[in-house]
Amino acid sequence: MSHFLPAVRRQRRSHGVSRRTPAASRSYVQTSDGSAILARAQPVAAPENAAMTVTSTASSTATLTATLTVIALLPLVAWSIWRRIKRLVGRQPLSRIRPWVTLLLFPPMLALLAGTAFVPPHPQPLRLAWLAAGLVVGGAAGVWGVKRTRFEAAGTSLFYTPDSRIGIAISAMFVARLVYRLAELAIHGPPPPQDTSFALSPFTLGPLGLLSGYFMVYAAGLIRQRWRMLRAS
Numbered sequence: 001m002s003h004f005l006p007a008v009r010r011q012r013r014s015h016g017v018s019r020r021t022p023a024a025s026r027s028y029v030q031t032s033d034g035s036a037i038l039a040r041a042q043p044v045a046a047p048e049n050a051a052m053t054v055t056s057t058a059s060s061t062a063t064l065t066a067t068l069t070v071i072a073l074l075p076l077v078a079w080s081i082w083r084r085i086k087r088l089v090g091r092q093p094l095s096r097i098r099p100w101v102t103l104l105l106f107p108p109m110l111a112l113l114a115g116t117a118f119v120p121p122h123p124q125p126l127r128l129a130w131l132a133a134g135l136v137v138g139g140a141a142g143v144w145g146v147k148r149t150r151f152e153a154a155g156t157s158l159f160y161t162p163d164s165r166i167g168i169a170i171s172a173m174f175v176a177r178l179v180y181r182l183a184e185l186a187i188h189g190p191p192p193p194q195d196t197s198f199a200l201s202p203f204t205l206g207p208l209g210l211l212s213g214y215f216m217v218y219a220a221g222l223i224r225q226r227w228r229m230l231r232a233s
Contacts, residue, residue, distance in 0.1 A: 088167035094158035094226050099219035106212045116199045127200040134209020141166055142217025151225050158229055170214050174207040
């Protein structure tokens with residue numbers, strides 16, 4: 001085979017074969033005149049399941065990220081729920097600012113949620129009927145809650161004692177839905193970017209409307225009662 005090497009080198013130069021061709025992929029062909037040429041290396045085909053492997057890895061990474069995010073948010077959610085329930089139990093100072101914060105916070109949040117009903121390619125504006133129904137029922141519960149609240153003045157300070165059963169029952173419905181969603185994200189991972197199934201679900205719009213209607217009307221009742229008590233004093 002040694003007398004074939006010069007011819008092999010000439011054939012490599014004439015055919016433009018790279019010197020970096022791996023030895024394992026080289027093959028020599030002997031011609032009729034006794035010379036030898038280097039056959040071109042065949043490209044190695046990529047595995048058919050390479051795309052599936054990349055997709056599976058990306059999906060697993062997204063699921064892990066969502067799970068870690070949910071775990072990180074749980075203490076914050078628990079702390080917010082505890083603060084809200086604490087304000088619904090026992091005697092509370094009748095603040096001048098806190099009711100206004102509630103009145104200013106809920107409308108933009110509801111507007112953003114309502115906007116998701118018009119997101120293409122599948123707008124669902126009729127789903128907002130659940131939100132409207134929740135607001136009406138929650139507003140009626142807020143009026144009843146204000147009537148069952150005891151207001152009192154102690155020197156220059158004003159206090160109120162709410163009926164904790166109403167607020168806790170309404171908050172529990174929304175918290176249950178939120179916990180269910182967090183568990184769903186932890187198990188199945190994040191949904192597609194255009195997925196509005198959770199936001200526009202009746203089980204989300206109803207409790208959120210109920211919660212928003214109750215606290216907005218109740219906050220308005222606290223502001224109105226505070227003005228009355230200040231005017232009377």
